[in-house]
Amino acid sequence: MNDRTTSDALLRTIRTQVMWNRLISVVEEQAQALLRTAFGSVTREAGDLSAGVYDVQGRMLAQAVTGTPGHVNTMATAVRHFFDRFPRETMCPGDVYVTNDPWMGTGHLFDFVVVTPVFRGDRMVALFASTCHTVDVGGIGFSADARSVYEEGVCIPHSRLVSAGRLNDELLAIVQANSRNPIEVRGDILSLVSSNDVGARRLLDMMDEFALESIDGLAQHILQHSREAARAAIARLPSGCWEARMTLDGYDAPLELVARLAIDGERLTVDYAGSSPAQARGINSPRCYTEAYSVFGLKCLIAPDVPNNAGSLEPFVILAPEGSCVAPSRPAPVTARHVIGQMLPDLMFGCLEAPLEGRVPGESAGSIWVLAMSGAARRGPRPFNVMSVGLGGMGARPTKDGLSTTAFPSGVGGIPIEVTEAQAPVVFRCKEFLADSGGAGRWRGGLAQRIVIEGRDGREFACSAATFDRRDHAARGRQGGEAGALGAVIVEHAGGETRFEGKGTIAVPAGGRLRVDLPGGGGYGDARTRDPECVRADLEAGYVTEAAARERYGWPR
């Protein structure tokens, strides 16, 4: 090889990397545009959204860092489903497609997925897709009480939202007619469209700059290198087969999750055979959502630095029996899908405990507790409908304490009390750490919190308990660490206190208060080996009580 060929090859290598970086930046722009224009606090304050770019075969090439893991794999496969209904050759410049089908999108009706093909001249060169949690899609609202998906709201099958530049207003009108928040829902869907446009424009700019007619070569490079990196990461693990189980509270009866992880060289398979069948109420996790959180959990420990795309996700094979609670068949209800879905990373961690001994954190509070509150407004006939989130503790890490009141695996954050109170006639009375809620261990599990809410001026209100799990089954510790505290829901009223069980709708009477104790994270390692300085500091701060220090940490030593 002469010098010129060598340097051409090296230059090509560098330019390909530059373009790969650019693509990641483009989808980040797309996500930021969405974050700023979306309605509803769950999307804008907590970040429940996702954005990505795909090659013309529908393979995801890059996904924005901004967003939440539940949308990773779901988004990765969503685009291909569109091709089944609208073959590629029928897509035209100016077309935009939409769906909120839980099985074809991201797992529940609240998330609309919008896909925009990008054309350079007459030729399709890529597709952009984005999704976010809209405020309301009708049906019984945010609740696990539905018996089928039909009760959960309006479902839009794969449809053309914009046809050669013309907006399909009838379609939007159907969604709006079914929503309690028609203006916001329309705004959210249009925001998805415009965020895809941002991505499309930037991609075309990049193609101009690098004089590219297609991105197929770049796609090939990205997918191949990512696939190889993921495979190499898997191959570094010992081959073998491991199983983990977890019992959840369920809607009104416990359910069992079982996962078997098999690693054979650079092949990895998870099989959920043996998990409970689909549940009668809306906590089932559609297959796409199950895949998303399973792979997220595995990647956290196996290949955290490998970016998400079709290549890096491909080596992770997730099997789940059709009709189970992790792969329910239509029309199973699915609104509160994260009750099951967001527990799966902990289950994956359980499978990896043996092959990755000493590197696996304790279990976390898991599924975020969505505080979906509603009631009569202070003014006007329209009832209020507001969403906040409650976050428990994260599991202790092998070398440090778990993060307190932080969602894991979900990527969402808390919503400021002042924002929620400005939106709805509710008053928070407490949002404070719960002492002793973090599982004891050499490293302590993350602390949970207590949240107390009352209606403004003593009015009554309702709150859905759809997502409140880990009230009977705690986040377990690892390597001898103890479990985190259980969650609890108490209604305080004139006659005293009533414990609320199950995942139905909590009625808080006039003058009453809702008290929510979130679950804590599991501990790591033997509590009696915890550094005395750490125990002392915990005592001083009140994260651990004297009694617990004596009992669990053998204090004073």
Place this chain on the structure above:
Amino acid sequence: MSDARIRLAADIGGTFTDVVIETPSGRHSVKVLTTPRQPELGVMQGIARVCEASGVRAADVGLFLHGTTLATNALIERKGARTALLTTEGFRDVLEMGFEKRFDHYDIDIERAPELVPRPLRYTVRERVAADGATLEPLDEAGVVRAARAMLEADVRSVAIGFLHAYAHSAHERRARELVERVFGEAGDDIARTVCISSEVCPEMREYERLSTTVANAYVRPLMAGYLERLRALLDEAGVRCPLLLMMSGGGLTTLDHATRFPIRLVESGPAGGAILAAHLAGECGLDDVVAFDMGGTTAKICLISDREPERSRRFEVGRAWRNLKGSGLPVRIPVIELVEIGAGGGSIGRVDAMSRITVGPDSCGAEPGPACYGRGGREPAVTDANLVLGRIDAQRFAGGHIALDATRAREALERSVGDRLGMDAFWSAAGMSEIVEENMANAARVHAIERGQAIGEFTMIAFGGGAPLHAGRLAQKLGIRRVIVPAGAGVGSAIGFLRAPVAFEVVRSDHRALDECDAREVDALLEAMREEAAQVVAPAAGGAPLVQTRLAELRYAGQGHELRIRLPEGAIDAAALASLADRYEQEYERVYGLRIPGSAVEVITWSLTLATVPPAPVPASVPAGEPGARPSGERAAWEPGRGERAAFALHWRFDLAPGARVAGPALVAEHETTTVVPAGWAARLDTAGHLVLEAQESAR
């Protein structure tokens, strides 16, 4: 006697303190080492030297402008006062919970920056105000007194008081401050203690950010007050008796007294000075839209300046503690010049990841051990190593010749960390690092511009700071920018910026309601009150100079989470003015996001009023035409990224260039603290003000 035309400016940075004096006969500047224990000593030393160099007596100085990173450093190094927090009962942990969010999804080891007030020093008291400002529960005064006594007991030196919804109703905070101060007054010792309230420091919705800002202010206040007092005394002693004004992060100057009370507003004064300088240069060069690009040792900062006004915002993060990642620092809400900060500097480290991709930063090797070529034990290749190997910098002349660079070590580090993995030699590894770091900066700039609906390709870039002139040309090519200016005195850009800054102060009020529910007369009265508040700060420092006001409303569609800042019409606010505001919002929304949301109510979140003196009018600079090409002093082979190969670069010494002389790229124009890379296809000329102006000569990128 003091002469108003003689002005002095000092900028204390982490390593150097820059002092500049400007007199009718010219400008002198000096860099002295920062004296961290007593920063005022470095300042005085610098003042003495510039006075001597310019032949000015201390008593002649008419005005002294000052900016410092002292508050920032105290926050990052956790060296502030022992601070307590008093907050609403039930919300003791808001400060520690933060955003309750992981800033990196996949890294299970992340850690948050520890809060400034640990739990034992967080006290609560019964009281409650609702979102609309109504009192739900009165303030428990006995509880405040009990807490204050406990604080004395705990040897607290500074107190932050922050109650829920205090931005809507501040009476409880004010009363609590009174009570705490009374208890402290009765302590009978001589220890100074200070109390800050959130409704004064940061009267804005969102409890965590408001508390975080108030606590940070309380935390640095004793330290800053002590420093400013000592500095004032030393100045008086040295005969510099002129007024002292402090540079704030929002780009305005304020009085010593105000700075002492709200030191948190000083945190980003250095970068603000840079942005002000760029805005001023835009005026000098007759440009409307410029992008300021400042690249130092650990980060690069990019700021968009439209119509000669830097963009402002009120969100900033101090000290990103975990791998320099966004979200890992302390949030503060203060008026700041809006800029993006990227973990891309001379010290940013290059590596190869699992996908065989070269990555650069966001972490940096800092000054110790520094890049491998410093020869102080650094083994990882930094951007400076890459620039050295690429032939862009002269090993003998780096940092004014203070640091001799070792190219062999740079090559070894590049091969070890990058080349060996990718089958590249040190030169190509360096080329890859350079392209990636430039790409990272270009991406950040592009995202930043697009978020604001700006077409960055039509901007002119102004590059200053040690690293920027090396990368500005390539960055401009990537962004489609066709003109780059490397100003005279680029090395002390922030301090020169202070000299160009107006005396200014921004007052904000959260007032969350639908725009069509606002009573125009109430709004007008509110703005008038805000003007008076601003005038109290600005007037004493303005010395009778005329003042201009800028009034903005932060608006959004009801239900959204991000606001756009819209300028209010001039004159009294009436119903028509409010209606026009909604129109302006929708126009701006459409410009930025490409659509409108019909039927959705527009709501106001915050009113803002800035009162400022009129900045000095720039003296137009021009590039003399028709000068012949400059004769290079030599030639060096260096990386030419646009061509993707090594090319012969002509070497020039900036101070040998005559105004108007044309330097055709590829060329390197060296000066004491940096080197400007003129890419192939570009040409550079000095203008009459001494700025180096680079222009693309052809359409090729």
